[in-house]
Amino acid sequence: MKNRILIWASGVLAFLLIVVVLLFIFRSRVLQYTIDRVIAKVENKYPADLNIGSAEFVDWNSVVLTDISFVPHKLDTLFTTDSVYASISFQSIFKGRIVFKQLTVTDGYLTARKNGDVTNFDFLFKKDEPQEPVDTTQGRNYGKLLNRVIETAFDNVPDKVDFKNLNASYVSPNRTIDVNMPYLRMDDGYIESQVSILADSIQNNMRVRGTIDPGDYRISTSLYAFDNKGIRLPYVKDKFDGEVAFDTLHLSLTDKEFRRDKLTVKGRAMINNLTLNHPKLADEDIQVKESAVDYVVSLAPNQFVIDSLTEVRVNEASANIYAAYExxxxxxxxxxxNTEPMPANNFFNSLPAGLFENLEGIQAQGELQYDLKFHLNMDSVEYVVFDSDLDASKDFKITEWGNTNLQKINSTFTHTVYEYGKPVRTFNVGPSNPFYSPISEISPYLRNAILTAEDAGFYRHEGFHEEAFRQAIIKNIKEGEFARGGSTISMQLVKNVFLSRKKTIARKVEEAIIVWMIENLDLVSKNRMFEVYLNIIEWGPNVYGAKDASRFYFGKQPWELNLAEAIFLTSIIPSPKRYRSSFDSSGNLRSWKSGYYRLIGGHMRRRGLISQEEYDNLYPNVRLYGRARDLIVTNPDTLEEDTTEFELKTIDLLDY
Structure with missing residues (x-):
């Protein structure tokens, strides 16, 4: 028995030895055969010539390819390289493809050209081959596609790489991009490279360092500038009218799983000294010292999910994020x-510089915690869910104000009105101003009409009304544009007193934070807030405050206003610059105003703010005096009738 086993083993060894000898003898022919197949496959697929000057073994499994070029038919050469030295897997040769164990490339040039509609690279992206049938009921599985890309990329990573002097360029009549890579080295899983990129007159000089483990689909890289200019993204200015720059970027993929048609990837991204500039974000540069995200992302047919294990950190503040699209x-x-309770100072110290001017430098004690929940089904928009809560511990308080003391409105302060970013009028808000009116000297008709139309729950809510936001979201989605907001009087006051009038994301967020602080810390009483609001809002051409408006339109003091006059003044608050459109050339209110009067008057009657008799005697009729009469009655009636529909905000409708 033992002899038979020995004889069989000897036979196997002899056979393997013969195969090895034959491989050694015919290896050049096998290599040339494989190269010919690769060239034929490429040239059959693309209208181009793939040229390889020579290919020969220099040792048992290493080859040198020289004078390689890829030339599209009748177009400029796309790619050339002087030489490629590679250690090849013999197993891959017999499968008709080449997998490199070691790869050295010297003096490579990729040159893309575009002149009008003619390019030397578009042919690479044309899909002439029939595509696999797609089940349209299931949708495109981007998870499966991405998994294939990841595995293909990692499976073809050589064990050792040494690239020297690689260059790429793109030239068109409008743009030139030049990329130079003096070296790219990868050995035993360690990656190191240097890259210089010139694009849009922006020069970026970068180094890349990291590690890679192809077997486990893991990679970790750091990209950082090796000069003092940082890294600036090109095209952002031209395409998005913005700027993005940073010092260091860290990216990693730590885990990948593809199971039951769902791809899940995990990793981390971190960016240091990030600078953002965009007119829709903020007026100034936004600077973030450090931000990071530990991500868990899943892709499946018709589904994209950022798992709740994902944590986002900005400076010292962090939050868990869940986002899904189906x-x-x-x-x-x-x-x-969702955030865990965090020290209040961590929150304020983490606010990016340049984002919130009024909040910079604030110091506080106690803890803060934030929760947001949003759900939207486009087939049932009316049931959108929007819950937003910022909670503070009992010992939370401001210990030191930063750039702005939010309590300044408790006493006389100077207010400047801006239009299109320029100051147009500055005045004191307080008794020293002859046009200032204490709330007790403003007609109850005007106060109640404004509360009814603008914010009926003002004296009960804490600065926000989520149902108003919810209804605003519904209306904006249905109309496909920003047709309605959900601002309360508290929010309008903060916007007018503390913030610029530019519509930026930063301004809206800062507005919400300031409102929350004023309301939750009881920094200003409700009466004082309403009083200031009534004394600073715009009511016409250089007309600000209730006393100024009463005199401008009716030649009266604000306590003398009747119900009809109060409702008219309320009606023009949303668009005070369009005040003339409310009247004809004789100074009479236009007929369409009657609907607004019935609406506001009816709600005031149901709330007990006016009597039935006052409602019955209410007519859309006011008599103009003073400057308004001179501006309106003396002008020809050339204005088209304004058919704007006035509606109560959702916040008001809930109170009836």
């Missing part, structure tokens, strides 16, 4: 944001 018959959006 399109299985209906488009569904979900967003949840």
């Amino acid at each position: 399109n299985k018959g209906a488009e569904i959006y979900d967003l949840r944001v």
